[in-house]
Amino acid sequence: MTRRAPESMSIALPTGRAIDAAIRPDDPGESAEVTLIEPIxxxxxxxxxxxxxxxxxxxxxxxxxxxxxxxTRTCLPCNNRLGSNVETDLLDWVEGALSRPSLRSAAVQGPRREKRVLVRNTPEGEFVLVIDGRAHPDLKAMLESGEVDLDAVLPNWGRCCLALLKHAYLAACLTHGVLEGDVADEVRRDLIAARDAENKQSVPTSQLALGLTILRTYEPTTDEPAIRAVLHDPAGPVEGVLLAGRIFVSWSSVIPKDVPEAHGRLNRTLRVRAPVRGTVTSVES
Incomplete structure (x- = not known):
């Protein structure tokens, strides 16, 4: 089984305080009612x-x-190449990860690069950064210097939406058979264009994918991988699919939203206080 990033952890400090860090939204947003119909x-x-x-x-x-x-089964390129081009951003979004982080500090000459940094939040609104994997040995000296510059890549929302479009489309095909019609043709065109892009950076934008209704819960509601579901919107019921018990996706665009910057980066200067050695008491993936 593929290793999953830890979703939450508890760290006991010498002061007696416990830091409970988990994937939590910066802004809880509005709630929505979704009814689960049947597993796919x-x-x-x-x-x-x-x-x-x-x-x-x-x-x-x-x-x-x-x-x-x-x-189900797809062809190898639609599984592997399309997945490689768009699904990494979906994983980073779901797992709260920043990719290709570069860290600089006056204590060490030149940048030090990690694979990913996981962002976790406490109930009090504090954030916790966790290196995903083994940290570079110079990171300790960089943190002890008191100031670290962090530059990292945010999940690309356009590619994330294309990944969700792929899996929502396949879930619909499992329910109804291979879909026909103009919308289905547009879905396939956009997915094939993403598959055939030379690399991730050249994946074309899909207006259909950006127009999806996407809702997320941070507490999985079921272990089923895909379930037919209905969103109860004031304008009427909206049919869709709940993926992994936490992401509702529908073709119908009923929720106004601001589209995040497609190629965003995070640049922050972290001011670090004196180090405190804590003990990790629990980790949940």
Whole structure:
């Protein structure tokens, strides 16, 4: 099984205080009512539902690392290459991660780079940064200097939406068979264009993906990888799919939203107080 990033942890400090750090929203936003209808069952296609080539590769819906299971088959490029181009940003968004972080400090010459930094929050609104994996040995001296410059890449929202479009589309195909019609053709065109992009940075923008209704809960409601669901909107019920018990996705765009910057970066100067040695008492993934 693919290693999952820790979602929460508790750290006991010598003062007797405990830091409870978890993936929490900066802004809780408004609540919404979603009714779960029925789990979506696996279904095997002989031809890839995305491009029509022979379906030879086992496909997780949604990605394994956020709770998906093998639910169908696609062709190898639509599984691996499309996944590589768009799903990393989905994983970073779900796991609260900053990618390609670079850290600088007067204590060490030149930058030190990590793979990812996980952002966790306390109930009091404090943030905790966790190195995902083994930290560079120079990081200790950098933190002890009292000031560290952090530069990192935020999840790309356009690619994140394309990943959700892929898995919502496949979930719909599991329920109804390979979809037909103008919208389904547009979905496939956008997914194939993302698959065939030379690299992640050249993945074209999908207006259909950016127009999806996407809701997120930070407390998983079920272990089922995909469930038919209905959002109760004042304008009427909105059908969609709940992925990994935490992400509702629908083709219908009913919730006005500000689209995050597509290629955002985070640049911050961290001022660090004297180090305190704590003990990690629990970790949940």
């Amino acid at each position: 069952r696996p279904r095997v296609f002989e031809s890839c539902p995305i491009c029509g080539d022979p379906a030879t590769s086992k496909e997780h819906i949604p990605p394994d690392r956020i709770g998906g299971k093998v639910m």
